[in-house]
Amino acid sequence: MSDEVEPGHVRVRLDLSYDGTQFSGWAKQRTLRTVQGELESALQTVMRLPHPVELTVAGRTDAGVHARGQVAQFDLADEVWAEHGDKLLRRLAGRLPHDVRVWRVAEAPAGFNARFSAVWRRYAYRVGDHQGGVDPLRRSHVLWHPWPLDVDAMNEAAAELLGEHDFAAYCRRREGATTIRTLQQLSWVRGEDGIVTATVRADAFCHNMVRSLVGALLHVGDGHRPADWPGKVLRAGVRDSSVHVVKPHGLTLEEVGYPADELLAARSREARNIRTLPGAGCC
Numbered sequence: 001m002s003d004e005v006e007p008g009h010v011r012v013r014l015d016l017s018y019d020g021t022q023f024s025g026w027a028k029q030r031t032l033r034t035v036q037g038e039l040e041s042a043l044q045t046v047m048r049l050p051h052p053v054e055l056t057v058a059g060r061t062d063a064g065v066h067a068r069g070q071v072a073q074f075d076l077a078d079e080v081w082a083e084h085g086d087k088l089l090r091r092l093a094g095r096l097p098h099d100v101r102v103w104r105v106a107e108a109p110a111g112f113n114a115r116f117s118a119v120w121r122r123y124a125y126r127v128g129d130h131q132g133g134v135d136p137l138r139r140s141h142v143l144w145h146p147w148p149l150d151v152d153a154m155n156e157a158a159a160e161l162l163g164e165h166d167f168a169a170y171c172r173r174r175e176g177a178t179t180i181r182t183l184q185q186l187s188w189v190r191g192e193d194g195i196v197t198a199t200v201r202a203d204a205f206c207h208n209m210v211r212s213l214v215g216a217l218l219h220v221g222d223g224h225r226p227a228d229w230p231g232k233v234l235r236a237g238v239r240d241s242s243v244h245v246v247k248p249h250g251l252t253l254e255e256v257g258y259p260a261d262e263l264l265a266a267r268s269r270e271a272r273n274i275r276t277l278p279g280a281g282c283c
Contacts (some may be wrong), residue, residue: 003113003268005145010081013073014039014055015104020066021098021140021249027060030037035061035100043074046091047084055143058114058256059205064248066141069122069255073114081107107271108189111265116272118186120257122201125214125250127274129222144237145220151188154221158186160231163212165202169233170213179206188214192243194229196221208245215244259263 005011024032028040036055037215044052053074058213075104088105111117125143127149128134128253134144157221161183168179198217216233219225219242228232233240259267 003111003116003265005075008078010077010078011062011073011075011108012081012085013071013104013106013108013114014102015067015232016072016100016102018066018070018100019140020061020064020148023063024064025061025063026057026070027131029156035067038097038100039072039102042092042095043088046081046088046095047076049080054237056114058118059253060078061251061253062208062248064272065251065253066068066249067253069120070115070253071256073108073112078196105276109261109264111261111268113264113268114256116268117264118204118256118271119259119267120201120203121205121253121254122185122199122257123205123210124252124254125200125210125246126252127196127198127214127218127250128194129196131220138195142250143158145218147224149190149218149221150223151190151221153223153227154188154198154217156231157220158188160228161186161234165234166237166273167206167209168237170209170216170243172208174207177206181206181209186217188217210251211245211248212243215246218246 018035022033023035026035028034028036036057040055042050043049053076055074061137085105086281089102092102127139127145128142129145129147129149134142164180164182166180171179182203184203185199188196188198198214199214205227214232216230220229232242246261258264
């Protein structure tokens with residue numbers, strides 16, 4: 001979707017959350033239940049549109065992954081927005097299924113693109129290592145790890161992964177896409193409830209990156225690998241069969257960050273460029 005809004009139209013920003021347990025991910029699929037499919041259908045129904053809107057999202061989530069702070073957008077004719085804008089939030093609450101909620105509907109500032117204007121995404125991954133397992137009331141949001149975890153060791157290993165790197169060793173490659181990312185934060189904390197939570201923030205993520213990083217660090221935390229191993233895997237630049245992509249249900253997209261309004265368009269243009277690391281050749 002272009003950053004330019006057609007004359008006579010307004011760009012609408014949606015802030016939403018969902019429980020990903022019963023969804024086959026964000027992206028619309030013909031025969032499967034998805035967040036995008038449910039939301040586009042609800043928007044079409046409550047505004048009585050002849051055709052569905054087309055949503056652009058800040059970060060596509062996989063099947064089973066949750067979101068607390070997802071952001072999406074769509075363009076709407078001025079007259080339709082004038083008629084439905086102030087009623088849209090309440091009507092969506094009555095039409096959407098209970099595992100997806102829209103919390104805010106607003107006209108987006110000029111230059112806003114939910115995907116390309118973002119400067120960071122923040123995820124949380126939650127793990128329980130209690131011998132008895134995970135609280136049944138949290139089983140859809142917390143991974144059970146059967147060995148005790150050393151949080152200090154995981155944080156030591158995580159420190160080597162921060163910064164701008166080619167994360168090819170931790171991503172599923174996609175044709176024509178770069179795996180260079182800037183990892184801004186990767187830290188672990190054990191809460192009073194015993195749950196160990198990873199906070200992972202980057203300018204963007206490639207496919208399976210968070211779940212692969214978590215999988216590698218869990219190997220360190222339970223003593224199966226030394227603290228320098230995840231960094232060695234990163235520098236090797238190739239997938240390591242010992243790095244497991246952990247299950248999706250422990251992962252939640254918590255928040256998406258955007259720059260000041262006057263910087264939105266410039267950030268969107270910058271994010272569309274394919275990056276290379278300093279000193280990398282062109283070919």
